[in-house]
Amino acid sequence: MKSETLKSAINAHGWVGLIISLPLFIVFWAGAITFFQPELEQWATLPYYNIDTEAKQDGNYVNYNELVEEQIKLHGILPGERITLRFPNDKMPYLKMYFQVPVQSEKQPEKETITDPSVEAKKVKKKYLGLLIDPYSGEVFTEHSPFDFTHFLYELHYNLQLPQGLYIVGIITLFFFVITITGVVIQLKKIIKNFFLYRKDQTTRAQMTDMHNVVGVISLPYAIMYALSGVILNLLILVQIPSVLVLYKGDLNGVTQDAGFYSHNSEASGEPIKMPDLKTFAESLSQKHQTDITQLNIYAYGDKNSVLQFRGLYNSGFNKQFSRFYEVSTNSFPEHMNLPEDNTFAVGLQILYSMHFANFAGTDMRLIYFVLAIAFCGMIIAGNVLWVVKRQKKNEYPKTLAFTRGATLGGCIGVITATALCFFLERSLPEALSEREHVIEYVFGLSLLLITAAGFFVNKLRPFIGYNLIVSGALLAATVAFEWSVLGREMVLMIENGYWMIGCVSAGFAFIAVVLLSVGIKTLRYVKPEELTAIEDTDKVPA
Numbered sequence: 001m002k003s004e005t006l007k008s009a010i011n012a013h014g015w016v017g018l019i020i021s022l023p024l025f026i027v028f029w030a031g032a033i034t035f036f037q038p039e040l041e042q043w044a045t046l047p048y049y050n051i052d053t054e055a056k057q058d059g060n061y062v063n064y065n066e067l068v069e070e071q072i073k074l075h076g077i078l079p080g081e082r083i084t085l086r087f088p089n090d091k092m093p094y095l096k097m098y099f100q101v102p103v104q105s106e107k108q109p110e111k112e113t114i115t116d117p118s119v120e121a122k123k124v125k126k127k128y129l130g131l132l133i134d135p136y137s138g139e140v141f142t143e144h145s146p147f148d149f150t151h152f153l154y155e156l157h158y159n160l161q162l163p164q165g166l167y168i169v170g171i172i173t174l175f176f177f178v179i180t181i182t183g184v185v186i187q188l189k190k191i192i193k194n195f196f197l198y199r200k201d202q203t204t205r206a207q208m209t210d211m212h213n214v215v216g217v218i219s220l221p222y223a224i225m226y227a228l229s230g231v232i233l234n235l236l237i238l239v240q241i242p243s244v245l246v247l248y249k250g251d252l253n254g255v256t257q258d259a260g261f262y263s264h265n266s267e268a269s270g271e272p273i274k275m276p277d278l279k280t281f282a283e284s285l286s287q288k289h290q291t292d293i294t295q296l297n298i299y300a301y302g303d304k305n306s307v308l309q310f311r312g313l314y315n316s317g318f319n320k321q322f323s324r325f326y327e328v329s330t331n332s333f334p335e336h337m338n339l340p341e342d343n344t345f346a347v348g349l350q351i352l353y354s355m356h357f358a359n360f361a362g363t364d365m366r367l368i369y370f371v372l373a374i375a376f377c378g379m380i381i382a383g384n385v386l387w388v389v390k391r392q393k394k395n396e397y398p399k400t401l402a403f404t405r406g407a408t409l410g411g412c413i414g415v416i417t418a419t420a421l422c423f424f425l426e427r428s429l430p431e432a433l434s435e436r437e438h439v440i441e442y443v444f445g446l447s448l449l450l451i452t453a454a455g456f457f458v459n460k461l462r463p464f465i466g467y468n469l470i471v472s473g474a475l476l477a478a479t480v481a482f483e484w485s486v487l488g489r490e491m492v493l494m495i496e497n498g499y500w501m502i503g504c505v506s507a508g509f510a511f512i513a514v515v516l517l518s519v520g521i522k523t524l525r526y527v528k529p530e531e532l533t534a535i536e537d538t539d540k541v542p543a
Contacts, residue, residue: 006186013182014387017380018404020172020179022411023160025380027169029415030157032373035358035366036505037150038091043505044147045132047483047490048431051093051497052137062095062138064278068301071131075101078124079268080305083298087282088135093499095135100126148437149426152444153419158234170234177227183216212382215375222372229356232349262337264325266299266307273304273328281326285310291322304329307337321350377412384408402456410455411448413468418447420472420516423509424479427487466523473516480510 033040068083077083077099086096102124132141145151152161159165216223278296286293293312300306306328314320325337339346354360358369388404422444429436451468458464483491483506495503 009182009185013179013186014383016175016182017179017383018387018400020175021380021384021404022407023169023172024176025377025412026160026415027157027172028373028376028380029419030153032370032377033419034150034154034157035370035373037154039501039505040150041147042091042093042499043502044149044426045092045094046494046499046502047487048147049094049132049134049141050490050493051134052139061135061279062133065275067095067097067133067138068278068298071097071099072301075099075129078102078126079270079303080266080300082266083301085278085296085298087294087296089294091501093135094141095133097131097133098128100128103127142431144437146431146433146436147426149422149440149444152437152441166234170231173227173230173234177224177231180216180220180223180227184220187213187217209382209386212379212386215379219372219375222369223376225355229352232352233356262325262339264299264307264309264337266303266305268300268303269305271304272302273306275302275306275328276308278308281308282310285324286312289322289324290314293322320347381408381412384412405458405461406452406456408455409458409461409464410452413465414448414451414455416516417451417468417472417475418444420475420479421447424475424482427479428482462523466520469516469520469523473513473520476509476513476516480506480513 064085068085071077071083081100084096084098086092086098088095103126129143130145131143132145133139134141155161158169160169162168278298282293282296285291291312291314293310295311297309297311298306299309308326308328310322310324310326312322314322323338324333326332327334327337358366384404385408388401388408422440425440425443429439433439455464491502491506
């Protein structure tokens with residue numbers, strides 16, 4: 001390889017990696033946690049809402065039709081609105097119901113008669129409600145989502161909680177593919193010779209270099225898969241726009257249907273119709289198609305235009321999704337709604353989605369994905385520190401160095417501390433606290449902002465990193481201590497009833513707390529007074 005080519009690859013790898021380091025770290029960190037989103041939601045929710053165990057033993061499920069009709073009357077759900085039911089499973093034993101309800105505006109007259117239901121549905125302001133329900137007794141525990149932090153992290157993973165964040169993350173993922181390829185070019189000659197090279201007795205700089213290289217090489221297939229799948233999932237619109245404009249001459253519905261997707265919208269006719277038994281229908285459909293139905297979308301319940309959409313996963317194959325639309329008035333599954341299942345584009349997209357989120361296998365595969373994602377986070381920090389060390393010795397780019405130090409130390413380390421703090425709040429804040437879920441989100445943003453700002457001004461790097469790791473570990477340890485001292489009885493009861501996963505999550509938190517505390521203490525232990533100066537000293541401190 002020519003020296004000019006290698007030099008260009010090194011410059012591209014360094015600068016591109018530097019620019020996207022912080023958002024890429026957040027994407028990988030949040031993505032690593034959301035591999036276990038169902039288990040974390042179960043851990044957060046179960047101790048607060050007790051299921052009717054007697055009704056569960058008798059197998060007496062609540063009547064879904066009566067439950068839907070009750071909520072329509074109670075909340076005044078408008079005709080034609082979609083109502084979503086998510087059925088209980090082994091990870092989340094509650095029944096969930098989602099729908100929109102009209103919001104009374106102060107400017108809107110109290111007595112305003114609108115004869116056309118579809119006009120009324122479009123005119124009235126609405127808000128979403130999410131009900132958590134005992135699937136046996138029908139008791140509604142809550143109408144909002146007080147334990148929503150893991151969902152917040154999931155959204156942070158794919159859109160960074162920013163306007164147009166979906167496309168921003170897609171562009172970041174595209175550049176991640178660039179730094180993956182340039183990294184291969186840089187390591188091409190030594191990729192076999194130094195495959196597992198780690199000089200533990202050398203300087204910190206040498207150790208960081210080895211860690212960065214080893215993680216990058218070992219996880220290369222994983223990195224390429226994530227780069228490509230992330231680009232496709234986030235920037236799919238870049239494929240759709242040319243197809244719509246050129247091949248389909250502006251027909252968006254045409255390209256959507258040919259791609260294997262159908263989106264239904266019902267408008268109420270005003271004519272009532274008898275609905276089938278929702279639970280019995282779902283069970284019969286599940287047995288017929290050998291599928292696990294997890295969700296039911298109801299369009300225009302009780303109206304002549306009613307349509308039911310059953311969604312789930314087949315019990316065999318590579319995580320193949322199941323979807324069927326049923327038209328109540330004709331007692332049929334219309335062909336124009338139910339497109340062929342062998343559509344190449346739709347099946348390919350489902351496979352990419354399954355590979356991206358590791359839901360095609362069991363917990364063991366998700367653990368491997370989790371470890372690799374955390375290793376990537378460490379690789380990002382090591383790469384940035386190496387870049388800063390090299391430039392600061394030459395006194396190059398002082399402003400860029402200050403920014404990089406703040407983003408690397410403050411931003412990346414701050415995400416870890418903010419996450420630990422919010423998990424403590426997720427467990428310790430009272431369930432009835434108003435806007436509980438939003439309070440936790442604000443705390444996450446504020447703590448991340450403060451730690452990032454501190455990273456711009458700190459000179460003593462090892463203490464900064466060490467104390468943040470110790471605080472993170474202490475917060476997770478406090479989370480475990482709080483839940484067993486305050487909610488211990490409820491947790492034991494849930495574990496005895498078969499929901500042992502909450503005990504595994506608690507044990508996982510305890511293990512991570514020990515790791516963070518030990519790494520933080522080890523980081524501080526090697527700090528000498530004369531070495532608490534600036535980042536150029538980090539490569540002189542023995543690890």
